[in-house]
Amino acid sequence: AQSVTQLGSHVSVSEGALVLLRCNYSSSVPPYLFWYVQYPNQGLQLLLKYTSAATLVKGINGFEAEFKKSETSFHLTKPSAHMSDAAEYFCAVSESGGSNYKLTFGKGTLLTVNP
């Protein structure tokens, strides 16, 4: 069964500092991996997805993530945090892209950006 663990329910950084949000997954097959962001009172917005074509995935708003099979990790990074990055971030996995597709989410990491 697929599962996702996000280390750290709350991460606080200063504006301009590196953002690192950790995600480890468990999957019995090569997974499909995603990062979503949720702003208050809104739905989820897709940041990036792992397609298996490249281990380093670039997304929107300057975020990127690296797929490391040996570590079963898919950590999200951004070189320089901006105040507008403050939100909750969710890592998600699906073992199938077809008829058995369903996302399993981590518990989320709340990112605070301090001025």
Next chain:
Amino acid sequence: KAGVTQTPRYLIKTRGQQVTLSCSPISGHRSVSWYQQTPGQGLQFLFEYFSETQRNKGNFPGRFSGRQFSNSRSEMNVSTLELGDSALYLCASRASNWPDYEQYFGPGTRLTVT
């Protein structure tokens, strides 16, 4: 292209009542999934519909049901509401062709059960 829309955005119901939530997917998307988000359990998959057929279901009681219409719009119904059903219900749609398998989420319906 318009995004996923959900109606209503907010809903207050009384325990024991039933509720129907509506979701309109992105044009051309044939798959619609529903998720429940609560502070305690996080985001949990409810079910997925594709071409009017439920093809995947999460671990929720039978009080939770859904359907999809020929235009891909979907509804979710919860009968005999319980206090624990208070949550944000998110609908997501996706295209069915590789590699566009990512899901796009609507803004959600905030259900409060009193």
